[in-house]
Amino acid sequence: MESNATTSRITAIALAFMAVIWVSPFSWLFLNAFNPLSTGQLEIPRAVGLDNFALAVSGNAGRQFLNSMLIAAGTATLSVVVGISAAYPLSRLRIPGRNAFLWTLVLLRMLPSAGVLVPLYFAAQRGGLLNQFGVIIALTLLNLPFTLLLLKNFFDTVPIELEEAAYVEGASLLQIVTKIVLPMSRAGIAVVWFYSFTGAWNEFLLPLIFARVQDAFPMSVGLYAAFGQQGAINYGFLTAFSIIYAAPAVGVYFLLRRNMNTGFAGVGVKG
């Protein structure tokens, strides 16, 4: 909106104000993370130190970080690849009832994870997939309804005239897809990848039950080391660990944002 400068200035200030309010609850997180004597209260720490962070990275945190990365990036990539392969035909070929089918699939995901996880677990066990790879496949599978529907919507908005034009100029199917459709849907694909990534990054239950050895746990499981027995929570550890745990996801976001929100970068249609 390039209306006059004052409106944008006001908007900017309003947005800045909103942003400050939005992150104010994080004060608790930081105050406790840097407080070696933290008790979970919202208070100015009497002592400041990095002890909690040291505790958070000790132990298996490094290994867990790698596991988290593997599972999250693996799931996101597999989801997007499988999703694109199916979403393009779904978008372009007039298969009857495809919308209803996709929406029903998405609705089915409302059934409780408990019911789905158990047969899933048994199947994975029989297939020798009780490992990271199994977790990736399982998460991709569970995400697929959302992935497909989202990608199909984005492909739908790519004007078919562009593809026609390219075909007339002698492009093959593969070229049409890779040179026209995918770049135009870049934002959508990036969003779907990011969504799958963060979903998998935060996934606790599947890795917990699939893991057969100590070393297979991702950071989402490691977070719970903060919870002792009888509800004694080590808040210092919890908050410091959360910061370390959320940081890579934020980092991935920064890497991707150029793709997810390109401003007015959409390619125009010529004629």
Next chain:
Amino acid sequence: MKNQANPWLTSNLLVLGLAMLPAALLIGALLYFTAWAFAFSFTDLALVGKKSVDWSWVGLQNFERLFTRRGFLESLWTTVVFVFFSAIVGQSVLGFLLAALLRGSQSTIRSVVEVCIMLGWLLPDIVAAFLWSATTSQTGLINQLFVIPFGLPPINFINEYALPIVTIANIWKGTAWSYLLFSAALDSVSREVVEAAKVDGATPFQRIWMVQLPIIRPHIATNMLFITIWTFTYFPLIYAMTGGGPGTATQTLAVFLYNQSFSRGNLGFGSAISVAMLVIVGLLSLIYLRMLREPK
């Protein structure tokens, strides 16, 4: 299957079919697993104990219980209120507004706002619950900064205004998704169309309302479906924050489901609740689907 005259499609039907195969296989597996969840609602399956090995089919008994057992209808109402305000009104409207507003802004303010809302989304649910409790409790941020300095007695917000607080927390947590989706969706609106509208003298508001919104209608409908489903079944944040309390003030269907399935060990009944939820959201989605039927 009529494909008009799109020769690059018709001549490659086999390839396209094969491309769909991996997804088809995974979908098949998903359907298989989901069928079990559906089947459980007709049994008296339990988590542990005798009924976990010795279960039997009980027909529609679980569904009858939905209406006779205390709690289902109240939870349903609480959930509807929660979903309406936090998801439909909160997350998607706010997400869209931010997406529209930030599109033309300079990168600094945009980066700042984006990171802020992203942080909410990326924080693990359990930590977010503690964070919100620390903000709205009797000794929390709001009280410390705004209530006590004015000489007023501290208000236990999370206890006395449980549902509104939980709603706000959910908006805080989930808006980033709607924002991301709408940003990407607005991206796909072709520049020419918007320029043409501008040339025609449309104000920014008119440009959004009459040009961009209709074009991204499928995205809006899809997003409504997604966030309705997610919020209907969303459990961790609410349970951790208030346990469904005080009393049953924040007992949404997801919390009710958890109490029935896990503290009770009643997986059969729990599945029936989920099936009921599915039917309800299914009906809602018919409304959303109407939005998809755009006059072309």
Next chain:
Amino acid sequence: MLKKGFLTTVAALSLMAAAALPAQAEVTIMYPEWIASLVEPGIEAYKAETGDTVNAIKLPGQGYDQRIALDLSAGTAADVNVVDSFMVSELAAAGYLQSLNDLAAGWDQYQYYLPGLLEVASYQGNVYALPTDTDVRMLWYDKSNFEKAGIAMPWQPKSWADILDAAQKLKDAGVQYPFQLPAGIKQGEATTMQGVYMALLGADVPEGDRNRLLNRETNQWIGDSPALRRTFDLYHQVFVERQLNPADLNYATDIGAAVRQALADDKLGILASGSWEDACLWDCNAPPSREERDALVGWTPWPGSGEPGTKATTNISGGWTIGINSKAADKDASFKLITSIFDEGNFKAWTLANHRMGVRTDISESPEYTADPFLAEATALAADTTGRDTIPGYQTVSALIQQATSDLLDGASVDEVVQGYHDALVDEFGEENVITYE
């Protein structure tokens, strides 16, 4: 348990899964994080002695029960598993645990286990797991608030009327939480054990199990009894009629922390809780010294209701156990690992360091144990304790009880709540498995 999505046991599928179990050459063990200091030295000692490999999986406390249940049913559980005592009977009923009677007979330290506690981990006469620790329950109270309210100390209430009386005085003196009685579903077993059971056991005479949830003779659940009504009435008095306690602590995000905070802020009067609080009453990371604690809080056993013939004080105990998977490849090696963990030296050191209550007389009568004033006194309560009615179905009953307290807090009348409880029991277990007492 705060996670969404859970695991369940499915008979038909476990048939398929059982066939796929690969052969294990080593001994495996699963345990939750918080018991690591007991288990890990035992593992090291076992490895040193036998040279076998041990594949240990340390799990977070969250979702632990569910993972155990799922693994046991799928046949993928470890050979040795740490299990919460109240799950033992249900797991044993489903055939997942190995009976230990024969294996234990050949172990010289077995004789020291307190029989009452072994019973809790038994099913139909066979012991299925060995207890790791236990606890007792009592009323803690804030001394400075009691002084403010003018209540004589050391406080020794003899009936419920005494408790309510003290709570009233505390309320009049301006204490925010005069009597924190656990209630509601979020507190889970805490509501059932520290709240309902403690009151119930003193609400009627013990004969015929009138003061329990289950008639242990006939194995019928009690759907209605004077004891239940009196207990529910107590809740009604505390939360609704006399408004002796606000309910909000029961729904806090972190209930333990909220309670401890209330205590630290001098807002708490009486707390119905248990022996574990001694280790961690304020700040688990830096607990105050024994003298400081004694100056700030005291404790007294839960009195009975005061009705004729009821117990003078009541107590109930829980705790965790370690058991062997019925599908374990090498049961002798598994048991050897268990004996290594429970070996007197290791077990005693852990019990003392963590302020647990001993489950064996060789530990509880040892000089180091009796030298700790709190443990010595608290163990006296354990002499007259009982366990939960953990026959299969207990988890459902416990959940119904928690729901009942939740309904009471909501304002439902005692009659309504009892009716609802009774009907739910009949619905769950069938008419013939539920009885009522007049």
